[in-house]
Amino acid sequence: MNRNLPLYLILPSLLLALFVISYPLYELINLSLSDVNRFGKVRGYIGLENFTYIFEDPLFIDAALRTVVWTVAVVGGTILFSIPIAVILNTEFHGRGIARTILMLPWAISLPMTAIVWRWSLNGEFGMLNASLMNVGLIDSPIVWLAQSATAFPVQIGLGILVSIPFTITIFLGGLSSIPLDLYEAAKMDGANAWQQFKRITYPLLRPFINMAIVLNVIYVFNSFPIIWVLTQGGPNNETDILVTYLYKQAFSFGHIGQASAVSIAMFTVLLIFTIFYARMVMKNEK
Template sequence: MTAERPVLPYLMIAPSLLLALAIVVWPIVELSEIASHSVNRFGQLRDFVGLANFEALWNDPNFIASLWRTLVWTVCVVGGALLTAIPVSLVLNEDFYGRGLARVLVMLPWAVSLTMTAIVWRWALSGESGMLNSALMGLGIIGTNIQWLADASTAFPMQIFIAIIVTVPFTVTILLGGLSAIPDDLYEAAALEGAGRWTMFRTITLPLLKPFLNIAMILNTIYVFNSFPIIWATTQGGPANSTDILVTYLYKMGFRLGKLGEASAVSLVMFAILLVFTLIYVRLSMRREA
């Protein structure tokens, strides 16, 4: 009986492990093979080239620019979504008249297709007849139309703004789950001790909400880092590749230029970045809890 006990847990996780190997490991092996060969436009492997595809990426200024832009994109969207979602979730966790309707309105952007949301924003940001220009001119803030998506100095910040809006509902959902798990007795005891709202938030809410913040940060980072529709539906990485992030750069490299070897190399670089981030963040989180 004792000899069989260590084997049982492995048998129970074996189906999930095999599924993970099929979904994750097998594509990585295939990508590694493609990235180490020269590939024609029909996906047929030719000569073994080793790290030549990675060297070509390193020597491509558009790849380096897309890499840094992806890091800025991810940090700004994930950070902005968390900073926005925390106060929103605190408000929605309160008991007030119309809370159900308010929650529905906050969650609504999450229910709409991300591509459709990006297309609507592209119309709203049109430099000639866009809703944003019309509203700003009506308020007397601007005197002439602004070409929001024709210049990277305005296009990329607006794309970050759109991404924050569509990321907030998912983040609020996670944080509301964490807030509902905090016992009311803790707040009642703190109130009896004379603690104010800010003190209760800093000493009770935030520490107990930290595991949910960690989950939201990791999931949003993976999701935002690979997010394709917003950039592509609004500018397709333009003008002049100035709003490209790694995922749109990969798409252009693979499907427009037909450089499947270099596109596979980009996929492996993206996977490595996310893997390193996740491992480091989980390790730091576990060290703090210990």
């Protein structure tokens, strides 16, 4: 057997990934350390000036803190909702196939389209959400959902959760189906009720899948752009800005390519630290 065979096998994927990711990353690092005009022309090396500029910008700090809230809330909410849903979908009942397909549906529409449809539904005058809520009697007068961050941001978090659920329950369903049924039988013999069964069997065995779902979702949600952009563009008064929308405005609305690249690098660093930290923690726990 050729010793280099595995290397040949991974080579094509390595080359493609390197090509598509490393070069842009290299460009970004360069730009983040340079004085760049809005047309991308590099005027010279300026060290960490772009970084100090963004770290002194209160809007950047606000956006960074809000990104933490956004990520924790969306990922936390997603996990919290997905576990019971997955447990239900894992039990046998009439129409389970249909239920599973329905729960996958949010995945089928692309995020910008989901956001567009919701923007229309949330419209204070013509939106169906107010009309429906008023029909059911939950509210008396229409709420203009996107007019203030106090309602807009929670709505965006809710949408973030909604679109993350399909992927997450898919992972959990995979995990649940790998738990041997005789464990439950044995627990039942011992007189364990449903909650005890969940606590003693389901949850511990699902743990690795939950970890995986957290890591992947944190990465997706942290980088997620369309929901907030389409619904509010970070407004009103920058009160729903997160790092990606801040980045996008710096780069494309204001032409601050250098600062925007610095934001990119800062975001990348945060994710890197998170992933390493989390990987360590999980490994320690498993030992």
